[in-house]
Structures are given as structure tokens and as C-alpha cells.
Amino acid sequence: MPLSDVAAMANDQFGVMIKAAVDVEMKIMALGGELHSDEEAMLLEEGSMQQNVWGINIYPHKAQADRVEFDSMINIRPSQDNFSRGVDNAQTRQAILDVVTALVR
Numbered sequence: 001m002p003l004s005d006v007a008a009m010a011n012d013q014f015g016v017m018i019k020a021a022v023d024v025e026m027k028i029m030a031l032g033g034e035l036h037s038d039e040e041a042m043l044l045e046e047g048s049m050q051q052n053v054w055g056i057n058i059y060p061h062k063a064q065a066d067r068v069e070f071d072s073m074i075n076i077r078p079s080q081d082n083f084s085r086g087v088d089n090a091q092t093r094q095a096i097l098d099v100v101t102a103l104v105r
Helices: 003-013 036-045 090-103
Strands: 018-023 028-031 053-058
Touching (some): 018 036, 028 036
Antiparallel strands (some): 018 053
């Protein structure tokens, strides 16, 4: 998806950012829900497993290094040793960034 399309979606929805849910195993993401849980539900309906889906915010007008914010209520997962709204595991954060980079250009 072109970055310009993501920017247009962000402008229409929250102004400067858009919410997304990323499945790090299937390497797909859903964009544009009002809540991260809306996008998570869509991915689960498509066959994603909940433990692979993480919520992020994308700021399309920022530089690529600052574009993704790891902050979502769906990320609080004590069963996966993730006790915050962020993504505590560095490998998981990198997997998320890899998916976003591959899909948003």
C-alpha cells in the first residue's frame, strides 16, 4: 500500500495517525479501525492467531524511523510476558516493523 494512501486514511480518521493491527506470523495487517480491537477482530476472522497480532499506531507524515508507535491495549498480555501497552520484546517489535516496512511504501 502506498504511504500516500495510508496518509489519506490517517487524515480522514485521526488526522495525524492511523491505528493498525499486525500479524507477525502471516505478515499482514489491518488498518483503519476506530479501535485496535476492531482490526484485531478482523484479522482473527481471517485466520490469525491472537498471540501473533499486535496493535500499533502509524504516523505516515513522520520519518520512517519514527513512523510506528507501539501503544495499544491489545498488547497487554501477561501470558506472553508483555505487561505494557507497548511491545516489550525487541524481536517482536522488529517483526512488526518488518511487516509495516514491507506493506507500506
